[in-house]
Amino acid sequence: MRTVIPITSRPLDLVYFAFFLVHIPATLLIDMQALYPPSLTPYFIRALPQLYVQMSNDPLIGSVLGMLGDSKPFVWFKTFLAVEALFQLPVFVLGARGLWHDSRSIYVLLLIYAASTTTTTLPCLSVLLTTPTTSAQTITDKVVSVTTSQRLLLLSSYIPFFVIPFIMTVDMASRLSKLVTMGIDAADNKKSS
Secondary structure (H helix, E strand, O other): OOOOOOHHHOHHHHHHHHHHHHHHHHHHHOHHHHOOOHHHOOHHHHHHHHHHHHHHOOHHHHHHOOOOOOOHHHHHHHHHHHHHHHHHHHHHHHHHHHHHOOOHHHHHHHHHHHHHHHHHHHHHHHHHHHOOEOOHHHHHOOOOOEOHHHHHHHHHHHOHHHHHHHHHHHHHHHHHHHHHHHHHHHHHHHHHO
8 A cells, every 4th residue: 555645745736736726716706607697696706707807808708708799709718618617627626635635546637637728728828919909099999908917917817727737737647657657567577477
């Protein structure tokens, strides 16, 4: 039986654990609001994305919630939010639990989650980087745009949701590769005995 190493002695796992715990309320309170009718949401919770969009002018959340015009061009993003609700949210709970208990059996699920999340966050970053900078022309034309400080705010909030899953993808792939190699070596040694 393997000795369980406390999470405080596993720095990357502690980062992943904290990441999952922080992500749960963000998913429930902001992101999932695009998936269900506003009538099911208490006003004070419905106000959270409104305040966020007023502050950041986030073209993704603002558009998918209909705060910044037509949400139809952002159906792809709404699909990503559905993946977040149906796949990622359960992974946050299972992943945090597995990491807390130092369970190696969680590595496969975390690899799938991390690769998926890295892949879906990249187009979001592309939208943020290509959204026009606010100018007199964008205001006149009523084009969704962001100021330089809003873009920095948006990037500072989205980049960790790309970088941490990217690191997790590489880390989990490496851990699984080592476990597979150990298994193959054990099987080879058993055959030769």
